Amino acid sequence: MPIASVTADLSAFPRPNVAVDVAVVTSPPFGPLAVLVHRRSGDRAGQWALPGRFLRERELLAHAVATALAEKCGLSHEILDDRVPRQLHVFDDPQRDDRGWVLSVAHLLALPHTEITRVLGGRSGLALARVVEDRLVLPNRQRRLPYGQDEIVARAILDLRRSYAELPDPEGLIGSEEFTLSQLRGMHLAVLDRPWQSDTFRRHMLPLLEETGDVTTGGPGRPAALYRRARPATRPRSS
Amino acid sequence: MPIASVTADLSAFPRPNVAVDVAVVTSPPFGPLAVLVHRRSGDRAGQWALPGRFLRERELLAHAVATALAEKCGLSHEILDDRVPRQLHVFDDPQRDDRGWVLSVAHLLALPHTEITRVLGGRSGLALARVVEDRLVLPNRQRRLPYGQDEIVARAILDLRRSYAELPDPEGLIGSEEFTLSQLRGMHLAVLDRPWQSDTFRRHMLPLLEETGDVTTGGPGRPAALYRRARPATRPRSS
DNA sequence: TCAAAAGTGTTCCTTATACACCCATGT
DNA sequence: ACATGGGTGTATAAGGAACACTTTTGA
Numbered sequence: 001m002p003i004a005s006v007t008a009d010l011s012a013f014p015r016p017n018v019a020v021d022v023a024v025v026t027s028p029p030f031g032p033l034a035v036l037v038h039r040r041s042g043d044r045a046g047q048w049a050l051p052g053r054f055l056r057e058r059e060l061l062a063h064a065v066a067t068a069l070a071e072k073c074g075l076s077h078e079i080l081d082d083r084v085p086r087q088l089h090v091f092d093d094p095q096r097d098d099r100g101w102v103l104s105v106a107h108l109l110a111l112p113h114t115e116i117t118r119v120l121g122g123r124s125g126l127a128l129a130r131v132v133e134d135r136l137v138l139p140n141r142q143r144r145l146p147y148g149q150d151e152i153v154a155r156a157i158l159d160l161r162r163s164y165a166e167l168p169d170p171e172g173l174i175g176s177e178e179f180t181l182s183q184l185r186g187m188h189l190a191v192l193d194r195p196w197q198s199d200t201f202r203r204h205m206l207p208l209l210e211e212t213g214d215v216t217t218g219g220p221g222r223p224a225a226l227y228r229r230a231r232p233a234t235r236p237r238s239s
Numbered sequence: 240m241p242i243a244s245v246t247a248d249l250s251a252f253p254r255p256n257v258a259v260d261v262a263v264v265t266s267p268p269f270g271p272l273a274v275l276v277h278r279r280s281g282d283r284a285g286q287w288a289l290p291g292r293f294l295r296e297r298e299l300l301a302h303a304v305a306t307a308l309a310e311k312c313g314l315s316h317e318i319l320d321d322r323v324p325r326q327l328h329v330f331d332d333p334q335r336d337d338r339g340w341v342l343s344v345a346h347l348l349a350l351p352h353t354e355i356t357r358v359l360g361g362r363s364g365l366a367l368a369r370v371v372e373d374r375l376v377l378p379n380r381q382r383r384l385p386y387g388q389d390e391i392v393a394r395a396i397l398d399l400r401r402s403y404a405e406l407p408d409p410e411g412l413i414g415s416e417e418f419t420l421s422q423l424r425g426m427h428l429a430v431l432d433r434p435w436q437s438d439t440f441r442r443h444m445l446p447l448l449e450e451t452g453d454v455t456t457g458g459p460g461r462p463a464a465l466y467r468r469a470r471p472a473t474r475p476r477s478s
Numbered sequence: 479t480c481a482a483a484a485g486t487g488t489t490c491c492t493t494a495t496a497c498a499c500c501c502a503t504g505t
Numbered sequence: 506a507c508a509t510g511g512g513t514g515t516a517t518a519a520g521g522a523a524c525a526c527t528t529t530t531g532a
Contacts, residue, residue: 010339013293015254018342057253058333058340090326090344094297100249101297103257105329182511200495202512221510222502421483439522441485460483461529 017102020064021052021149022085023156024073026113027173027190032131033160035153036116037138037145038072039125043099048127048138050149052104061087065107073126074119075111083172085109088155096148106152108159110171131157164191168205168229178212180224181205256341259303260291260388261324262395263312265352266412266429271370272399274392275355276377276384277311278364282338287366287377289388291343300326304346312365313358314350322411324348327394335387345391347398349410370396403430407444407468417451419463420444 024036037048053068065085069075085107092103129136144150163170173187185201209227216224263275276287292307304324308314324346331342359365368375383389402409412426424440448466455463
């Protein structure tokens with residue numbers, strides 16, 4: 001078989017369908033983590049599932065994710081801002097999807113709860129499934145996600161926990177750039193799902209933050225100072 | 240557009256070519272990390288590149304990796320043993336490959352140097368490229384790998400370093416199940432590329448190992464005890 | 479007996495933890 | 506004034522780094 005003709009003609013190779021699936025993770029106030037699910041139409045209609053979509057011609061994976069979120073969940077480009085989904089894993093079991101040979105590239109996208117509530121009310125067929133003991137609690141007593149998507153959620157949560165073990169809100173689950181240490185700690189407790197004393201937390205995070213100079217007001221108790229994430233260069237103790 | 244027909248007919252969606260690329264990483268004795276490269280034939284003939292291959296019909300990614308290594312590098316199934324490649328990232332830039340729309344799933348496979356030498360001599364067009372200051376030193380003064388594969392190598396090394404920061408030789412780069420602490424430390428120093436005092440290293444690793452009871456003999460100096468990796472259950476200090 | 483490598487004791491320092499305490503605001 | 510949450514001082518403990526030291530072999 002002449003080499004030149006093989007390399008010139010990629011169409012000789014079989015090509016799988018490629019899909020993206022997204023675990024949109026958020027943290028409602030005072031609640032544990034939650035994942036955005038939508039009610040499917042078409043195949044497996046009525047079942048709750050992660051938003052996903054097939055890849056278009058020469059489309060970037062990140063773009064397919066954004067489009068899927070816009071179409072299936074009303075999460076427009078403006079709401080997503082510049083957030084970029086993170087690749088988790090490619091699921092390649094040929095039996096995974098009974099419609100054919102489908103590779104699915106799983107993604108994680110962290111989104112503040114405030115952004116998600118902007119679409120939750122407007123659309124029916126959208127819900128936030130809470131994560132209880134590392135298992136999703138789906139609406140309608142549904143036990144599990146289709147197409148083995150439970151594994152995507154498990155990986156997403158693991159990944160998120162790893163990233164929140166060190167740095168202050170690295171995925172920006174708090175909606176704003178400025179926050180108090182209490183807000184920050186609340187978010188970390190929700191993500192990590194394990195205790196972390198407030199004074200230890202403070203001393204761990206302080207070197208990674210810079211004061212804005214402002215303080216909160218209005219609530220009970222002493223006003224809290226506002227911080228923002230410091231430039232990574234500030235991270236080592238080289239001041 | 241009727242939903243049923245859309246979901247029933249996956250062939251309506253455009254499908255990309257999907258390839259796998261593998262960074263086979265090893266650690267020659269007394270040397271830094273090295274990556275297996277081969278001289279391409281066909282497209283970009285003569286250039287050194289990571290082994291890779293297009294996916295076959297309904298093939299698992301791990302299987303495609305194994306086959307690519309067997310075909311391009313002579314690394315047969317027996318040599319690979321039960322080692323399973325790890326997914327690193329999907330590269331999706333549509334301009335990445337000028338032959339067409341190609342997604343590449345990058346993989347990492349760690350292999351003991353003893354296994355790699357079994358094929359290095361037998362085949363021409365195979366080489367080990369050393370990693371010097373996180374850059375590959377390729378044969379023939381070639382500056383970089385094609386198709387943006389340098390990024391694959393960078394990610395592979397990062398991933399490997401992360402896994403070797405804690406556990407004893409988690410990828411089994413040492414060929415054998417039993418080893419001395421010196422061997423183990425040598426491997427970790429090569430992977431991590433940073434100093435680690437031998438006594439600190441010993442105290443860090445000992446709780447993760449179990450003694451075999453045997454000792455080495457023949458070399459200079461005091462005989463060293465042989466260890467094997469302990470069951471993960473032994474890891475926490477719950478003895 | 480000496481070089482070389484294995485292995486241990488001990489000190490110093492950094493960092494997490496826990497607890498107690500002081501501070502500043504709204505009611 | 507006092508309840509409430511923000512913020513700090515300090516003691517304790519665990520773990521890493523460094524250094525000196527002992528142990529056991531081959532030459």
